[in-house]
Amino acid sequence: MSNSVEQQESYDVVIIGGGVSGAAIAANLARYDLRVALLEKSADFGFGVSKANSGIIHAGFHHNLSALKSKLEIQGNLMFDSLCHQLDFPFRRCGIVVAAFTDEEMVIVNELYNQGVENGSPGIELCSHERMLMLEPKLNNDVVGGLFAPAGGVIEPYLYVFSLIEFAQRNGVETFTEFKVSTASRQENIWHITSSDERMMQTRYVINAAGLYADHVSEIFNGEKFEIIPRKGEEYLLDRASKAYPERVIFPVPTPNSKGTLVIPTVEGTTMIGPTAQEVDEKDDDTTTAENMKNIFVLAANMVSGISRRDIITAFSGSRPTLPGNDFMIKISETTPALIQVAGIQSPGLTASPAIGEYVKDLLKISGLTMIEKKSISRTNQKTVKVRFATRAKLKELIKKNPAYGNIICRCENISEAEIVEAVHKGHTTLDGVKFYTRSGMGRCQGGFCAGKVIEIINQETGIPVEQITKRGKGSWLIVERLNEL
């Protein structure tokens, strides 16, 4: 995934962090005549918080417009139709319902509705018991009433990040993985950045979009002192055969700290329930617990009765990078020249990301960077072929052109060899990178059948020895020794 920095390259803008914020900023800056680099410490993009979330495009009614996150949420939401068309990632505006089960909860729903109207959430409506059941027949019959926000939707977060990166790369942004920024110094108005393995580059402007580590990166640049507090969320993914799959994203009435436990129809046809919201000490704590699973199931089953624990195929967790005050901090640094802080990007960071890209571009202009639009750019990503959605006739045609479309590697999700080869050719050379790009290993058997075959394909296409192929980068080795060498 990475280019190598042969000598000390020089950029106009360096973005630190290849999650959804950094990727959206890179895609935005790709439209301008600038030399831009995106640096990511992991083996692939989106491997931070951006891979472990609920995948919801929020509809702009949860927060008051006085918060920056709320303004960017609604702006970001409205950008998703054209982005999806332009960048080719799965997105469905299925709508969101908030279900109230008591009259007291209905009072809060009324407040959310008024907030949504004020924020400009398109088509938001207050609903009776009957209307709620009509909008979402899977809801428990005890629902008193609720709210419907048709602008809400779902995406696959990692594919969205990959498509932003692809767009940025097609339009000249240079991207580097396994580049962990460790030191920085400033001489004659230029930043000199060094990675942990001593690669170096220079830049006029720096954007700190380092998610959970934005506080560390700020320290490296002598920027503002702040502490990112990780707030962990556990999620449970159910089999696609689950009877619980709803039409719309179902929210409970929120608490002051969290939007609550949701039942989510993923854009790929599976059901997800979660997340929890718990402050933790370790930024990289990605554990899940039996106790939280039990709690999530009780809460989700209160809203949708068809939920069964037997349907769980996997669990994961991610931590929201929060700041005291619970808002985003996106600003020109007040302490350090030519540094823009993009910190505290907790939920709704995914939804807000396209608007974050615009906002940061404007901050760069205010900082004095001359931005001239390129005369021509490549406006759309290439459409990807997905065997699981192909008609019989289309499949026949594909196999005729390339027999690898007929070799199914992931049987649960129906992913062909050709799709895995394409992922590898696009630079996804870890098992998780291929999984996030193709869905191989995301089904019922969780890679039990296909992981070995995917490793073989990565080896064939890249020449990386199988012992060096990892799940998600250094340290996550998959194969210790080859059997035939024992």
Ligand SMILES: Cc1cc2nc3c(=O)[nH]c(=O)nc-3n(C[C@H](O)[C@H](O)[C@H](O)COP(=O)(O)OP(=O)(O)OC[C@H]3O[C@@H](n4cnc5c(N)ncnc54)[C@H](O)[C@@H]3O)c2cc1C
């Ligand atoms: C459980 C959960 C559910 C959520 N659900 C939703 C939702 O449904 N909808 C929604 O809108 N939002 C949701 N969010 C929020 C959303 O996921 C985040 O706001 C968003 O992913 C943050 O993206 P980011 O790019 O700022 O951070 P990240 O994705 O963490 O990216 C930061 C990147 O910086 C890299 N990095 C760190 N330090 C360095 C360094 N020194 N050098 C180089 N690179 C570095 C990291 O490796 C990382 O990849 C959820 C979050 C969680 C945890």
